[in-house]
Amino acid sequence: MGEDIFAVTLEQTQASSRWDLAHFPTPDRPQAQSASVRALRAYTSEGEDLAIEYIGDGAWSTPDGQASRLTYQLVADHGEVDWNISAPGKDEVADIIDGTYVFAGHAFFLIDWELPRCDVTVSFDLPSGWQVVSPWDDRGDHHWVRETWALGQNMFGMGPATPYSTSSGGLDLTWLVDPRLAPIMPTIESILGDLPAAYTEFWGEAAGEAYTIFFMADYTSDGGVFYDSFAMRIALPLRSADQINWSHTLGHEVMHLWNPIGRTSGRNVPELEWVIEGFTDYLTLKLMAQAGYWDTDLLEQRIANIFRGYYIAGLVETPESIAQAGYAKGDNWYSVYSAGSLIAMFLDAELSQDDPERFADVMRQLAADRGDGYSFETFMARFDTLTDGRASEIYTWIESRPSNAEYIERMSDAGMDISFFVDEVYVRFPACDDQRCPPDFLAPPPDL
Ligand SMILES: [Zn+2]
Structure with missing residues (x-):
């Protein structure tokens, strides 16, 4: 659709009656990520309209039956909200990096988290010149996601920015970076060059094979980790004291990929x-x-x-x-x-x-x-x-x-x-x- 509105169609092989987005309310946006969902409609497996209503805390339900198809519009207006106030920050919600719209899966896809987990096929229909940046398996005309939670618990991007790839300690990394962070990328690449091998040696095994990582610019530094991806936001202007903080945060988020306990x-x-x-x-x-x-x-x-x-x-x-x-x-x-x-x-x-x-x-x-x-x-x-x-x-x-x-x-x-x-x-x-x-x-x- 238009640049700031994405049309989403969800089809489930098993019908259900409840869907959720992650819910990080802030004073400016008490309905949090859900406020960006418009024109939501639900359909039965026979294609009949079914009433769907918002029941609060990021959840919708179909009180009159079960739906196997939803359609909605997702407005990319998340930049209007300060997600740092009483919420984890935009690194766990959404951002625009170099013109590419980046979302946590759970801010974009309505998911029935109680359904048995199954693999998911995602087909993107994007303007020419746009590409998908995601940890999901690119199979040409669609992306394959190994299970439902890996759809919600990952960050992905759609837009004109081109990611780049590096490899270290048996780990393939795909990077999408806000260009304003260019001066510190050598430091970040050095940290992410050293730590995977050190962490693998400590834990005795690699964390995984491939991660997609997103670096955002913000006014404070923090990070969030997902299944096969993580996001960092780093404060502008870049300052040397802040580097002490974000270096540790980066190391911490990466350690989460290794630490399997809990x-x-x-x-x-x-x-x-x-x-x-x-x-x-x-x-x-x-x-x-x-x-x-x-x-x-x-x-x-x-x-x-x-x-x-x-x-x-x-x-x-x-x-x-x-x-x-x-x-x-x-x-x-x-x-x-x-x-x-x-x-x-x-x-x-x-x-x-x-x-x-x-x-x-x-x-x-x-x-x-x-x-x-x-x-x-x-x-x-x-x-x-x-x-x-x-x-x-x-x-x-x-x-x-x-x-x-x-x-x-x-x-x-x-x-x-x-x-x-x-x-x-x-x-x-x-x-x-x-x-x-x-x-x-x-x-x-x-x-x-
Ligand atoms: Zn943590």
């Missing part, structure tokens, strides 16, 4: 968000340090930041437990990220005293044993078996909110010096001959 059937298990986010954050810190991306000063500051985050959690968050915090991740940010990072760090520090590879071995074994996915209970049971009960001990200890004196003592055992003053936290790696200082488990290369 998801069941593609869904995050809320009680394991502290592993999904906190362990991912800690491992990003560790492996980027080892790859030479953080010098000792920055590493010390980042560790101090983790303690500060957990201190803030104690002031403003009231989850029943670290596991329960994951049910309202947005409200319990620090109880998820900071607590999970602390648990991972202390466990790594203590397991590494005997064997520097022990923590990596445990994480690999947890990944290998996950089967269809863990619950909190099955995860902790396995974790304890692999760590002689240390996992539960440290989890319970962090949850008990240790005193500063307790932190100081246990950090000292890990070869680190830490000091607290109200909300200030300072960490130092004391100089010493012992190979634990700076801690072996976090050591950046010696020439830094």
